[in-house]
Amino acid sequence: MSNSLLAAALGFGPDVRIVIPHQDDVGMCHGSNQAFLALARDGFVSCGSVMVPCPWFPEIADAAADDPALDLGIHLTLTSEWPNYRWHPISTTSPNSGLIDPDGYMWRRVALLREHVVPEAAEAEMRMQIERALAAGLDPTHLDTHMGAALAPELLPIYLRLGREYRLPVLLPRRISSYLEMLPLGPVDTGLFDAAIGELDRAGIPLVDDFRMTPGVDSDVMPATYRAIISGLSPGVTFFALHCNAPGDIESIVPPRAHWRTDEYRLFRGNEFNEWTAIQGVHPIGFRPIRELLRQARTE
Numbered sequence: 001m002s003n004s005l006l007a008a009a010l011g012f013g014p015d016v017r018i019v020i021p022h023q024d025d026v027g028m029c030h031g032s033n034q035a036f037l038a039l040a041r042d043g044f045v046s047c048g049s050v051m052v053p054c055p056w057f058p059e060i061a062d063a064a065a066d067d068p069a070l071d072l073g074i075h076l077t078l079t080s081e082w083p084n085y086r087w088h089p090i091s092t093t094s095p096n097s098g099l100i101d102p103d104g105y106m107w108r109r110v111a112l113l114r115e116h117v118v119p120e121a122a123e124a125e126m127r128m129q130i131e132r133a134l135a136a137g138l139d140p141t142h143l144d145t146h147m148g149a150a151l152a153p154e155l156l157p158i159y160l161r162l163g164r165e166y167r168l169p170v171l172l173p174r175r176i177s178s179y180l181e182m183l184p185l186g187p188v189d190t191g192l193f194d195a196a197i198g199e200l201d202r203a204g205i206p207l208v209d210d211f212r213m214t215p216g217v218d219s220d221v222m223p224a225t226y227r228a229i230i231s232g233l234s235p236g237v238t239f240f241a242l243h244c245n246a247p248g249d250i251e252s253i254v255p256p257r258a259h260w261r262t263d264e265y266r267l268f269r270g271n272e273f274n275e276w277t278a279i280q281g282v283h284p285i286g287f288r289p290i291r292e293l294l295r296q297a298r299t300e
Contacts, residue, residue, distance in 0.1 A: 004236035006206045009293050010285070017282045018237045019230065020208065021268075023048035023244050024075055024146070027057035029085075029253060034246035035265045037063055040070055044268035044277070045244065046286035047071035049144050052129040053087045053106075061136035071286040073142035073168070074133050076126045076159070078113055078149040080106035085253045091128040097121035110149050111186045123158045126150065130166060141287040144171035148183035153192050160196060169206055169290050171239060172196060178211040182241075204297040206290050209236035214243045214260055222263045226273075231280050244268060 007018055026036045027050040037060075039045035050060055050072055064070050078099065080086045086105040089097065098116040099106060107113040133140060143163050145151055150159040151172070163170035173179050176193040200207055210233070217225045229240070245261035267273060277284060 004209050005201070006208060006237045006290065006293075007235070009206060010237075010289060012283070015235050017233045017235055017280075019233060019277070019282050019284050020237065020239045020287065021046050021242060021284050022144075022239055022287070023242050024144070025051055025243055026072065026075070027051045027060045028054045029245070029249045030056050030059065031246040031249045031261075032056070032244070033060045033063065034248075035244040035261075036060070037070075038246070039244055039265070039268050043270060044273045044284070045242065046284050047073070047141065047288070049073040049075035049142070050133060050138070051075045051077045051087075051146060052132050053077050053090050055087070058136070061133070061138055064139075065137040068139060071141050071288045072138060073144055073287055074130055074138075074140050075144055075146050076129060076150045076162075077146040078106060078117075078122060078125065078155075079108065079110060079147045081108050081147065082253055089125050090132065091125040092121060094121075097125075099125060110147050110152060110183075113149055114152050114154060114186060117152075117154060119154055119158060122150075122155055123162075126158065126162060130162065140166075140168060141291045142169045142171065148179065148185055151179070151193075152185050153188055156192060156196060160200065163205065164203065167295060169287065169294050170200075172200065172207055173211040173239060174207055174209045175211070182211065182213040204294070206293050208239045210234060210238040211241070212238055213241040214264065216257065216260050219259050219263050223267060226264075226267060227276065230277055230282055233282060237285075242268075 021044050023036045023045045025032050026048040036048045089099045098118040099121055101107050212229055215225050242264055243261045244264040246265050247262045250261050251258040
């Protein structure tokens, strides 16, 4: 049985298992946009988040303007990991910001970002990404963070402050180990996260309970692996970070691991996986009702 504050606030009982099937990296490439639009309208994905500095952000921004029902947040982006497909900060070209590697792009790894970052410059970059998304007509439902970068101890207070300022829920799982196991940030004092969770609770900001992510397995075991993840969820609200991509471009961006993303796209199309999830007694939701909880609390 769960004591999930978020599940209770959403009207679910204490033993109900809830999943947020979330597509990360929307806007990263054309195929990520195609996948999100297909799966959000007819598939397992309920919501996603956009990478504003990436080349295909304008395409998804236009699609969101045409369809306000799309549940999209902002995937705050401070790293650029792929070998030959890179992006820059949108707020600065100065290496003194600590946001730019020797090649002129964002750092490839969170550890390198942490080693060099000037927190004030990172705040300016994240703020500009939010403002650019708003200016493009996006109605964001939440904030989360690419590769976990904004949850690094040097940046965590900024991330939380931006959520409060823009009245948006932030991704910070209560069971923080479920996140750190998937996206290691390097040396961290987990007490910082415990304190942050307490701060957000006092402010009435809703938090998910648990985190899961694309497992990165071979195609032949992929369907069974995802079913095991869903069937093994605990009561409460689990954020499931997916990385779906339609075939066509991701194969040249990250050849050895492209199938992780295209396999997800194929598995989650149509109703079959939705129907199987319902049989398991797992309830998919998006982030919009969580944002509405936050905004209702602040008007009462």
